[in-house]
Amino acid sequence: MLALHEVRKVFGGLAAVNGVSFAVAEDEIKALIGPNGAGKTTVFNLITGVLPLTAGRITSGERRLDGRPPHAVAGCGIARTFQNLQVFAHMSVLENVMVGCHRQGRRGMVAAALRTPGLLAEEQKLQAAAMGALEFVGLADRAPEEASNLPFGRQRLLELARALAARPRLVLLDEPAAGLNTHETDQLGELLRKVRASGIALLLVDHDMELVMDISDEVVVLDRGEVIAQGPPRQVQREARVLAAYLGED
Amino acid sequence: MGARARYGFVVAAVLVAVLPLLLSNGYYQSVLVFIGINAIVALGLNLLMGYAGQISLGHAAFHAMGAYASGILTATYHVNPWLAMACSVVFASAVALVVGVPTLKLSGHYLAIATLGVGMIVSIVLVQWVSLTGGTSGLTDIPTLSVAGFPLNSDLRYYYLVWGVCLLLTLLSINLVNSRFGRALRAIHVSEVAAATCGVNVARLKLQVFVLSAAYAGLAGSLYAHYVHFISPERRFGFPFSIEAVVMVVLGGLGNIWGSLLGSGTVTALGEFLRQFGDYDVAAFGLILMLAMIFLPQGISGGLARITLRRRPAPTPAAPPQEVAHR
Numbered sequence: 001m002l003a004l005h006e007v008r009k010v011f012g013g014l015a016a017v018n019g020v021s022f023a024v025a026e027d028e029i030k031a032l033i034g035p036n037g038a039g040k041t042t043v044f045n046l047i048t049g050v051l052p053l054t055a056g057r058i059t060s061g062e063r064r065l066d067g068r069p070p071h072a073v074a075g076c077g078i079a080r081t082f083q084n085l086q087v088f089a090h091m092s093v094l095e096n097v098m099v100g101c102h103r104q105g106r107r108g109m110v111a112a113a114l115r116t117p118g119l120l121a122e123e124q125k126l127q128a129a130a131m132g133a134l135e136f137v138g139l140a141d142r143a144p145e146e147a148s149n150l151p152f153g154r155q156r157l158l159e160l161a162r163a164l165a166a167r168p169r170l171v172l173l174d175e176p177a178a179g180l181n182t183h184e185t186d187q188l189g190e191l192l193r194k195v196r197a198s199g200i201a202l203l204l205v206d207h208d209m210e211l212v213m214d215i216s217d218e219v220v221v222l223d224r225g226e227v228i229a230q231g232p233p234r235q236v237q238r239e240a241r242v243l244a245a246y247l248g249e250d
Numbered sequence: 251m252g253a254r255a256r257y258g259f260v261v262a263a264v265l266v267a268v269l270p271l272l273l274s275n276g277y278y279q280s281v282l283v284f285i286g287i288n289a290i291v292a293l294g295l296n297l298l299m300g301y302a303g304q305i306s307l308g309h310a311a312f313h314a315m316g317a318y319a320s321g322i323l324t325a326t327y328h329v330n331p332w333l334a335m336a337c338s339v340v341f342a343s344a345v346a347l348v349v350g351v352p353t354l355k356l357s358g359h360y361l362a363i364a365t366l367g368v369g370m371i372v373s374i375v376l377v378q379w380v381s382l383t384g385g386t387s388g389l390t391d392i393p394t395l396s397v398a399g400f401p402l403n404s405d406l407r408y409y410y411l412v413w414g415v416c417l418l419l420t421l422l423s424i425n426l427v428n429s430r431f432g433r434a435l436r437a438i439h440v441s442e443v444a445a446a447t448c449g450v451n452v453a454r455l456k457l458q459v460f461v462l463s464a465a466y467a468g469l470a471g472s473l474y475a476h477y478v479h480f481i482s483p484e485r486r487f488g489f490p491f492s493i494e495a496v497v498m499v500v501l502g503g504l505g506n507i508w509g510s511l512l513g514s515g516t517v518t519a520l521g522e523f524l525r526q527f528g529d530y531d532v533a534a535f536g537l538i539l540m541l542a543m544i545f546l547p548q549g550i551s552g553g554l555a556r557i558t559l560r561r562r563p564a565p566t567p568a569a570p571p572q573e574v575a576h577r
Contacts, residue, residue: 075449080447090440099433108431112430
């Protein structure tokens with residue numbers, strides 16, 4: 001589904017990501033954890049084409065993902081959410097999710113200006129798809145509201161709906177539980193299982209260990225840009241290097 | 251378009267139809283023609299600034315390209331004026347494409363600098379390439395437009411042409427921003443990264459809007475040339491008008507389509523009114539703009555929206571300019 005091969009990213013002489021390799025299988029929930037500054041968000045930015053790689057390869061099946069611009073990576077079935085929310089504030093909740101459906105539309109500028117019958121049919125199709133995604137995350141009743149009016153936790157769900165609307169095969173979730181209370185985090189866990197059950201793989205970064213250990217099939221532990229452990233959650237948890245990275249022991 | 255927008259459009263169309271009949275004075279009618287021409291420039295620039303979030307500081311150059319392409323083709327080469335108008339739009343768009351391809355790949359305000367440069371180059375070409383542009387003495391004898399043998403040779407007739415075009419472009423612009431294309435535009439204005447990861451080709455979209463906005467400016471230039479019949483390297487084709495166009499968009503309300511019409515009306519009429527103060531007109535213009543920006547930070551349309559919202563229970567504080575056009 002997704003594989004990183006010896007991926008390296010150097011910022012001005014400093015290797016933020018240094019030879020990272022791991023793979024995400026289909027229908028898998030994989031977590032990427034590690035202390036602050038371990039390079040987790042950088043890995044996300046490398047996968048999605050937001051940042052160019054210094055060395056290494058990222059592949060999805062037969063396809064090379066590295067070197068493609070972000071919109072092309074999205075076209076390969078990879079969607080994401082953001083640690084610092086990137087909701088389109090002045091647009092309605094529905095419109096936000098319809099941007100997620102962008103690649104399911106084909107009609108361009110001229111058809112839009114003239115509101116051709118083909119365009120109107122397409123708009124209806126996109127709207128239905130977006131409503132479907134909103135229903136999935138439980139935000140359908142907020143569809144006409146302006147996105148910035150939603151409370152923080154709901155905006156996280158909105159980003160998830162927007163990512164799902166793209167009909168991805170893999171969603172990258174950057175700290176989806178950050179800022180959520182215990183109840184909301186539990187609901188999120190349920191929702192993420194539901195997403196996986198619908199055949200979408202997940203790669204998530206989060207600091208909420210309870211959530212991570214609970215829902216992940218496998219965990220990859222990053223420290224200072226390198227993978228220090230990899231495997232099922234319970235096993236990784238016991239590894240000495242992981243404890244050292246988190247607790248600062250020698 | 252929603253029911254409310256359709257209603258607004260009908261009101262605007264009736265207003266446009268009746269207004270010149272109330273102002274039978276030829277001078278007022280000609281000011282209205284210039285307002286319409288400027289509004290077309292502002293509409294295009296608003297799509298670029300208010301939706302794509304890019305600034306052009308050289309829209310006068312695309313306006314000049316439209317005017318001069320029309321002028322040269324008709325006065326010098328006797329091409330059919332309508333054909334010349336189409337050519338002038340294509341020409342302005344093509345130049346925008348050449349400028350936009352390298353600059354819009356980069357994020358940031360490279361476009362502003364590049365268009366500033368285009369403005370300077372065009373200003374110099376208009377003066378120096380005497381054999382083509384007539385230099386400082388300009389181009390004369392640009393023919394009148396006519397529709398099926400009916401010449402648009404009075405202020406009133408030309409008014410209906412210009413405002414017909416202007417309302418049509420208003421309608422097309424409203425359609426555009428309320429489509430998949432427009433949603434993507436509004437999205438890149440907020441977060442290019444988020445829009446790109448949704449699958450929006452950001453560079454291509456910005457380029458399309460930039461070329462479209464240049465086409466609007468070029469069309470307006472052509473309409474100007476066939477109205478005044480004489481063009482020269484004046485204020486209108488240089489940096490001052492580029493800034494005036496930006497002011498129209500900002501004063502009218504960024505990201506509000508109708509705001510462009512209001513902005514053009516205000517700035518154009520104000521310019522005419524302030525002419526009587528001679529050299530002080532620029533200072534007075536600046537002062538009025540400063541006051542407007544202090545008291546109407548979201549432009550005239552944003553201010554009007556705030557007044558209407560205040561009457562409702564639980565108003566949204568600091569309504570952003572974008573939301574008005576889409577309700």
